[in-house]
Amino acid sequence: MNDIDTEHPLDLESKRVSVKKPEKRYDMQGEMPDDKRVQTAMRNFVRDFGYIAATYMESCIHCGACAHACHFHEASGDPRHTPIWKLEPFKQAYKREAGPLAFFYKALNLKHKVTVEELQEWQELIYDTCTMCGRCTLICPMSIDIATLVGMARHGMFQAGLVPHELWAVAERAEREGSPLGATPKVFEDRIEWMGDEHDVEMHVDEDKADVLVTMSSIEIQKYPESMAAMAKVLNHMGLSWTFRTDGYEATNFGMLSGNSAWQKDMSMKMINAAIACGAKLLILPECGHAYGALRWSGANMYGKPLPFEVKHISEFLAEGLQSGQIKVNKVDRSVTYHDPCQVSRRGGATEAPRVVLGALGADLREMKGAGLMNWCCGGGGGVLTIHRADDLRHKMFRIKMEQIEATGAEDVLTACSNCRQNFDDNQEYHHWDKTAHSLLDLVADNLAE
């Protein structure tokens, strides 16, 4: 599957980092006959089918309510962007191949065979117009977890070589180089050293023994390296034994986002093995939404047994440190609002932690309508941000977020996801907006009480 060579250069200068806009798109990988492509897609979709996914497939009543919860549909008005419609060919495949009535559908040929053209059309629906934010589950009268089903559809699409050009390129790079965005172990080490010097903070790299293993997202390493300094400042302030490890640091997991389960496992196992190697009791996940879902909720399943250490998102770690008094901070005299990263809040359950942090900082928190569970996704997650083809709708969609934020009247916007941050930065530039999202971790690190 190497016909998209990752010679495709990265674009690290723009507000959002991805591969440079391809002159010619290759949205189909590998050589295989159309029939085989379709079969592969469907087989890999139904392969992981267990009781939960089947229940969801059986329950849809085609009420269309999910359209109203989806920011893509709300921005485009295109009925094809209705969340459950994004799974239509896969629903057909389930009914024909895997459901309890499969023999019946097959024998009577009641569900037509999906074609490769349909799958190509659906690539846009499965990748460009779904951030797997899970808001549709809340409006669904059957509470179908459509985001999880889209993740499964991506498994099929990846194996069939039907991944959008950029997402395939960064995922392949992540598997080969250890980072989707060029933050190789060497680059990582250099940048830690740079940040240590720049901020005059003691860094710990590749310690043999440490209680805490700190991981990062490639977006932070390449674009917001101050986060590494901030992380170090807080951990040093707490007097903890901690380390970065060059053999397990990259948490974003583009294997998961692109739909390659084997790569997803490789990426998770690097961090898991690094934590075990240094005897860590705690692994801290960075400000990255999908990283949280990937390791906190799927990591142990990749490992095949419970993890021998705790996994916490940085916001949870900060909240506990502030509550226990291990972290002492000065008051922040600003009005702020908090953008919930979907995978941490709605789909991750760590919704209260950032509120605890902002409370401890004494900030005047002005919540957006529907904050927490109901929050609108910024539109950058799930790999969407890497895909140039998706830009127009992503920019249009961001108006929902801007309006939500403006309505609060808050001076600053904070979040705990670097992918959300780069989507905010990119949209700030596009819309000539006077705001963008800032890091919760940076805010804590900047206000530590000595």
Place this chain on the structure above:
Amino acid sequence: MDLLTFARGPALQWSVAIFFLGVLWRLFGVFLLRRKKDYSKPRSTHLWRGAVKGLIVHLWPYKEFRPKVVQSYILGYIFHIGLAIVVFFFVPHILFIKNIIGVGWGGLPNSFIYITGAVTIAALVAMLVKRIANPVTRLLSNFDDYFSWFVTIAPVVTGLMAAAHWGGRYEHVLAVHILSFELLLVWFPFSKLMHTFFFVVSRGTTGALYERKGTSA
């Protein structure tokens, strides 16, 4: 054998058999699928509490979504409750059921049942119009949606016709009414009507998953 005898005899036996076997087949076809063990550390282990909560919470749309979907919910409740009343509280229906299973219960006045039947039909027609008029539901809809609608409304319409002694000889209309209900029974296991059972499973499953993750739903 005349039509009514057929409807009350073999047609009834066959349709009830297909209904029960079909429903069990489809439910167990899903229940017996592999359940993967989840090794992630749960925030809460009160999964049953989460499941029940999920069932209850989704009875009514969240505040944020109400302006968009509350109309459909109201129409939906009207015809679901309407159907339940008409099916289970019309005195002749209760007698029919008592004949078969030996257990009966008190019914509601006929006039109330007729009005309920008419309201149910109105709500179902409104739902169909909405389904066709809305570009989203029009796109999503397939044969199952329309045929399920048809087999749901048909027994109500034919039932009201029989009660009003309208549309031909009473025995014929009654036979058609019973046959239309049997069509519903036969179609049921193969269709979206299975949501009668699956809504509990689906909502409960998500509720339990949310509880496990500590999502405040």
